[in-house]
Amino acid sequence: MHELPASVRVALWVTHAWADGTRMPDALRRALPDVDHTEGLREQLDLWRDLGEAAVLVALPGPGHTAGLPRCGPVATEAAVEAGEALFVPGLGGMLVPEHSSYGSAGATAHRIDWVAHDSDPVPVHRIEALDHSQLERHLRQRVLAAVDDLEDIDGRPWSSDIAHDLVDDRLGADWALPPQLPDRARSVIGMAATLSVAATLGLEHSGALSAAHEHTRASALRSLHRDAERTLADATNAACATFAGWVPTR
Structure with a gap:
């Protein structure tokens, strides 16, 4: 079964949770039902929220196509392009790139995502507001x-x-x-x-x-x-x- 990229699901469910007060563990379970373990996601999301961010946004870059990414360094850009996805926040700047892996024994493999934080520039909110x-x-x-x-x-x-x-x-x-x-x-x-x-x-x-x-x-x-x-x-x-x-x- 093909699913939406993890970053797309997290952006939608978390931004909605921030708006209506849904508990973060519940939102992440709904966003990532196919993921058995995550590292680095909940902590960074809580920090962004505490610092006043109202939305988590997503980029889906590819080789030679990075227009959707916020401005960031070459290491962050390379990581996001390799993953094909990234989360970012527009106000303060900052990005999370997922690294997918599996663990467990044959016949009992589990899915893990490690979310790696990178610096990125803020993005003017009016660019997002203009999307229709x-x-x-x-x-x-x-x-x-x-x-x-x-x-x-x-x-x-x-x-x-x-x-x-x-x-x-x-x-x-x-x-x-x-x-x-x-x-x-x-x-x-x-x-x-x-x-x-x-x-x-x-x-x-x-x-x-x-x-x-x-x-x-x-x-x-x-x-x-x-x-x-x-x-x-x-x-x-x-x-x-x-x-x-x-x-x-x-x-």
């Missing part, structure tokens, strides 16, 4: 149409096996274990972006059995779609967190 789910949805739909056109030009298919296609279908319309108080438009955009990210990833993992030149075009289209889906997922999450924090009204 309707605009994000329109942009992503345009990118989907562009990717479909690229694939049709080479008679390519995003998925080359029924198994991969079924995995994508399984996620369409899923709620992704999002907070129930999430506005409907935010839920829709986050779900669409997450599903498209999974779709593009699965497409890249399963060759289209095309010529080398066509396969290159197909892979480029899917990588571009994956980047756009991940950026939209991060932006839609942060827009939802801005709503939870009371920075903007529900749209």
Whole structure:
């Protein structure tokens, strides 16, 4: 089962918990039901909250694509790109990057995340307030149409096996274990972006059995779609967190 990145889930559930007074252990259990042990997360979240932060935000960077990250040093940037995700706070600055690992014996493996703190610059809140789910949805739909056109030009298919296609279908319309108080438009955009990210990833993992030149075009289209889906997922999450924090009204 493909799930939302851990940082996306933590940002949504924790920001909502800060807003409505939900106990932090309960919020983290809802955010990370598939994680058996965490280190470095609760303590840093409590510190940020005590220092006046109202929202935890998320970045989903990739190699050569770090626009969503707050300004930070090369070590922090490299760690976030390698993880593909990071949490940060806009007011004081500061970032947490997850390091995933497993432990236990064969047949009884557990999932652990160590959250490593890094320095980062503050982010102007007005950049987050300007994010709009309707605009994000329109942009992503345009990118989907562009990717479909690229694939049709080479008679390519995003998925080359029924198994991969079924995995994508399984996620369409899923709620992704999002907070129930999430506005409907935010839920829709986050779900669409997450599903498209999974779709593009699965497409890249399963060759289209095309010529080398066509396969290159197909892979480029899917990588571009994956980047756009991940950026939209991060932006839609942060827009939802801005709503939870009371920075903007529900749209």
